[in-house]
Amino acid sequence: MRKGFLTLATVGVLAAGGTAACGPGSAEAGGGDRKPKIGVILPDSRTSARWEGADRRYLEAAFRAAGVDYTIQNAQGDKSSFSTIADGMLTAGVTALMIVNLDSGTGRAVLDRARSQGVATIDYDRLTLGGSAEYYVSFDxxxxxxxxxxxxxxxxxxxxxxxxxxxxxxxxxxxxxxxxxxxxxxxxxxxxxxxxxxxxxxxxxxxxxxxxxxxxxxxxxxxxxxxxxxxxxxxxxxxxxxxxxxxxxxxxxxxxxxxxxxxxxxxxxxxxxxxxxxxxxKAIRKEADAAAALAVSLANGVRRDTGQTVRDPESGRDVPAVLLEPKAIxxxxxxxxxxxxxxxxxxxxxxxxxxxxxxxxxx
CATH class of the missing domain: 3.40.50.2300 (Response regulator)
Known part of the structure; x- marks a missing residue:
């Protein structure tokens, strides 16, 4: 993992501009003229209250503020449902997909399908081992x-x-x-x-x-x-x-x-x-805002430099990342x-x- 945390000022740059490159959803990358749309798959509402009580709320607010079309669904701990939701989002034409995997195997299959269709991807909160997500957003x-x-x-x-x-x-x-x-x-x-x-x-x-x-x-x-x-x-x-x-x-x-x-x-x-x-x-609002900023950029075919990477221990790949600081209470x-x-x-x-x-x- 590259040292240092991404500052909140840098997160703001991600939302507003910053270093950019064409992403897989852009016309230059072969994504065509698809209307920007973001899909988010949350894992469940049983193991932690945060997913529905905080993450959904903050992500929705960030997407609304950005004026982007989005859909957020919850797999409720079911791997089959997770895969079905992903297929539905891809069929509906999302240009960026953000997932919280239930396990790396299921998550990897979904990420690979999205990539094969030119859809940009983000691992949110959980890194998918051996996966192909373009970004990882979480806390350290x-x-x-x-x-x-x-x-x-x-x-x-x-x-x-x-x-x-x-x-x-x-x-x-x-x-x-x-x-x-x-x-x-x-x-x-x-x-x-x-x-x-x-x-x-x-x-x-x-x-x-x-x-x-x-x-x-x-x-x-x-x-x-x-x-x-x-x-x-x-x-x-x-x-x-x-x-x-x-x-x-x-x-x-x-x-x-x-x-x-x-x-x-x-x-x-x-x-x-x-x-x-x-x-x-873990200030979920900051995590959601950082992920939403990246997702909006990717949905529009633009990549941002986060200044950080994490090493996927399974594939050895360095994944561009945003890591935020936790606080003891x-x-x-x-x-x-x-x-x-x-x-x-x-x-x-x-x-x-x-x-x-x-x-x-x-x-």
């Missing part, structure tokens, strides 16, 4: 993982546990983001296991980021260790909430630090209540997520969280 997932590892270390220190046992609820094994997250938090926690400061406990991926499966897996972990789990590295807020639900049943919530990611409403409420140690906030700065407009106070601070919000300075 290794940085997200490092923040999670640092957060869990901070919260374990606050608990004062000696040689704490740390359990892992990792993301889906078919999602490259989960691989990068794990590399990030292992870079922080690995040395602590090696030195004997921490004890490595159960460590399992959660297929398809499924929260229900996460709850079952964590209950089994707790049983297997006879209740001796002192910290939980959960890869996102949904998995974290699944672990917290099990901890509540065993009257251990608040005593065992749990991490998360996405800063969704439930995760933030868990933090305010003291049941979750921290989460990682603890109880004392939950208010920052509200101030940024990602979550509204009215939605977050309903009873019984109103007093907790006031105590955290959320007004």
């Amino acid at each position: 997932n290794k940085a997200v993982g490092r923040l999670q590892g640092e957060g869990l270390s901070r919260c374990l220190a606050d608990q004062g546990a000696e040689h704490p046992v740390v359990a892992f609820l990792n993301g889906s094994p078919t999602d490259n983001n989960a691989t990068e997250l794990k590399a990030g938090y292992n870079s922080v926690l690995g040395p602590k296991f090696t030195s004997g400061t921490y004890v490595r406990g159960p460590d399992q991926p959660v297929p398809d980021w499924d929260n229900a499966q996460a709850g079952v897996l964590f209950e089994q972990m707790l049983t297997r260790t006879e209740g001796r789990i002192d910290g939980v590295l959960a890869a996102n807020d949904g998995l974290g909430n699944a672990a917290i639900s099990v901890l509540k049943k065993n009257k251990l919530n608040g005593k065992v630090p749990v991490t998360g990611q996405d800063a969704d409403v439930q995760g933030l409420r868990n933090i305010l209540a003291g049941d979750q140690c921290m989460t990682v906030y 603890y109880q004392e700065n939950v208010k920052d997520v509200v101030a940024d407009g990602y979550v509204s106070r009215d939605r977050l601070c309903t009873d019984p969280y109103a007093e907790l919000c006031a105590a955290a300075g959320i007004s």
